[in-house]
Every structure is written in structure tokens, then in C-alpha cells.
Amino acid sequence: MPSIVLENLTIDIPVLSIRARSLRTIAVAKARAIGGRIIDSGSHVSVVRALDQISFTLGRGDRLGLIGPNGAGKSTLIRVLADIYAPSAGTIERRGTLIPMFDIGIGFDPEATGYENIMLRGMMMGLTRREIAARTDEIAAFSELGEYLDLPIRTYSAGMTLRLMFSIATSVAGDIILMDEWISVGDESFQSKAQRRMLEITGKAGILVIASHDPNTLRQHCTLGMRLEKGRVVDFGPIEKVLSRPILNAAV
């Protein structure tokens, strides 16, 4: 059974200035230290606290919508849940298999054919050739791209490319979907098909976490809402309530 438990999770992202990244700075700092007087510490590492003491628990069937202005920490939280950023403090405990659905277009080669890209993208998701080959037919069928899959994807329309990306991303078996903005795919008929697949995955007692700016999307897909501001949780509860409560950004 999938679950996500965060306790006092904090993420500090170092902002390395040009100074901090250069060797000269360190050398100069060392030299000064040897001289006995440290004029300049040389380590201009400032830190952005992207997430500050976040705690929550998600269980089966929970669909969480993350709300908040740009820079509130929504995308960072999605990446923490995907194990990309390791917590600076606090803990994250996750049970279940991930279906990451953000940045699903990274790693595609425009000159390669649709089939080659299925292989390429699959490997970047950590699948072996055999594992990908086993699901290629299903991906091809779902994408409805047919013979286009033998052509370089540079010849595809934007909608077609997105259909392929979506089909690959949702081909993995998993029960936790992570999304950064809802992906609306292709024409109307494909969109409802994509929607059905998403519901199918989340419906099977899965968890969905989605960051979005669109209240309608969130109302439609989420049960829970969380408002983030400057890396802090300012509101958490049923989605309808979180969306309707006035934004408390007087403190910001």
C-alpha cells in the first residue's frame, strides 16, 4: 500500500556564487588564513531555504494538489518526493513505486525515430532494454501514432510528441504519480483517454501529487490541497476549502 510520510522536511539549496565556485577564492582564503587574519571567508555560499519544516502524511487514494505562487517550493517538493533532492533536515519515508510525470520530455533525441526514443527515454527512466521492449507495443498502441513511430520525432507535431512522452511516462507500473502542472495531451479524444489512464492509476488506491496554478484542474483531480508560501505550509486540508480560503500573504 503506497504511503508518503514527511517529517519536518527542510531543503536548503546552496546558491554558489561565482566566487564560491572558483578555486582562486579558496586559495586566497587559505593564504589569508595562513597569514593569520581572515579578511574574507571566501565561502560565499548563501542558502535558499526552499522548503521549511514540511510535515504531512499521504495514504491510499489521496490526491494532493500543491498551490502557491512561483517560488513557493512546489516543484522542489515534487523533486523531493521523487528522491532527487535529499533532505537537508528531517525525513521522508515513501512506500510505493513512483511514476514521475514532470520533465517527461528530457532526453529525447529529435533525430531519432519514435521507437528509438521509446528505448532512449525508457533507459533514462532506469529500465533495461528488455524491460522496455516488453512494453513497447503497449506504448505504441496507446500513443496511437502508428507508422509515425518509424519517423524521426522532429517530424512530429507538438501534440504528437507530447502523446508519445505521455505514453512512455505512464507505461511504468507504479502507484505514486508526481506531476508538475497537469499535462494536457493532444486532441480532445486523446485527452479523455489520457485522463482515463491517470484516473486508472490513481484510482487503484494510488497517490497523486500535483503542483498546479489552475484551480479547476485541482478541483477536478484532487481531494486534498496544500498551499505553500516561501517554502512553508500555510494551509492544508480538503481541496475545496484550501482553494476558497483567503490567501494569507499579508505576512509575505
Next chain:
Amino acid sequence: MASSIDTDRALHDLGDVFFRSTIWSSLAHADIRSKYRLSTFGSLWITLTTGALALAIGLFYGQFFGQDIHSYLPYFTASYITWTFIASVLGEASVTLVGAGNLIKSSQMPIVFHILRMLHRNLIIVLHNAIVLIAIWPFVRWSLHPSAVLSLAGLVLLYLFLVGTSAIIAIICVRYRDVPPLIQVLIQFLFFLTPIIWYPEQLKFGAEFLKLNPMTYMLMIVRDPILGRPVEIQTWIIAIGLSAASLIAGSLMYVRFRRRIAYWV
């Protein structure tokens, strides 16, 4: 700072290097394919480029070292192929993680795979270049001994040495952006200090200094057996030691800094 979860994760990545090796090797093949797509000669261009250079230098430079073509051409070709492998791996190691930044921040693929992908891509290039050496043999016919197969063992050792070294360089370079140009300087520097275009036995002084250069050993174990040049057992021992040391150091660094890399890219 690194908790046990992070250590486990890093060790798991390192395990996947073996268990899921088809991923990074296939990605490397895809890179080569993608680079030479739509070209008639395809990846044979790698071979042709090296062949042209080997001929140009090998045919004329021998006279500066008092050697005739028959011995200098294969010597230079084998040297050049091996050195190109070392130099491109070290050079690319310094930019490989920075270049893969988007992927690191968006996918679950073990970060170490990016390093191995780069390394494997260069191995494919070396194997293409080795064709040049085979192609010139009928014209020069240096004596091939059975011990020539030791070159393959040498290549495996060099590969392992470069795995560790690349991991160290890649991790340092993603944190300190002054290091990549420094690596370039170092590669240039080593090119002249390593017996690539000249013969080690021609050194009148500084032979002791040559022994301090790890690249000398790593180069000799690959190049010398196939040319029928004797390789001292001591050279092999040092090369094995260097490979082991670099693998251990590279793994330790990876385990220690794995969690930080996503923050640095």
C-alpha cells in the same frame, strides 16, 4: 552529514553499474549513432580521422627521433589511439555531469550512469580507432608476439583506472567550475610528459621523473604489448595499484557526495 539512507542509495547505484550495465552501455551506443546519423560513412569517420593523422605524423616524424617508418608509424599510431582515449575521457569527465544537469534534476537514473555512459562512448571510439592499427599492419609488418593479447588486459585496466578517475574529476568539477579548464591544462601538460610521440628510452635525463607520471604506466600497458615491446612486471603491478586506488577513491567520493550532486548541477 550523509545519512545511512544516502549511503545505501549511493551503494545501490554502484551495484546497478553491474546489474543494469546495459542501460549506460546502450545509451553510449545511442550517442554514437546519433552523432553519425545521416552520414554515409557513419561512425567510420572516427577511424578515418585517426587514420589520416596517424599517416601524416607517423610517416614524417620518425626522422626526428632517428627511427624509420616501419617502427615509428605503428608506435605513434598505438600511442596516439591510447592517449586520445585517456585525454578525451579526462576532458569529458570534467563537463559530463554539468551537461547532464537537466537529466539529473528530473530522472531516477543513477548519477554514476552519466559518467559510465561517457566512458563507454569513448571506449567505442577507441575500438573504432584500433582498426587503423590493424589496417597499417600489412604495410609495416612489425613482429606480433602471442603476448600482444596482453594489450587487451591493459585496456581493461586502463578502463577501470579511468572509471575511478572520471568519477573523482566529475564530482569535483560539478562543484568547482574552475577545475574543467584546469583539467585541460593538465592534459596538455601530460601530453608532453608522457612518452607518446617520443620513446622513453631516448630520455637522457629526467627518466626518474617519468616514473612519477601515472599516465606513463597506463599508456605502456595498453600500447607496448601489441607492438612487441617488453613490459616490465613492475609496470603491471603499478598499473594494477593505480587502477585499484582510483576505483576505491572514486567510489568513496561518490558515496560521500552523491546526495549533493543534484544541488550543485
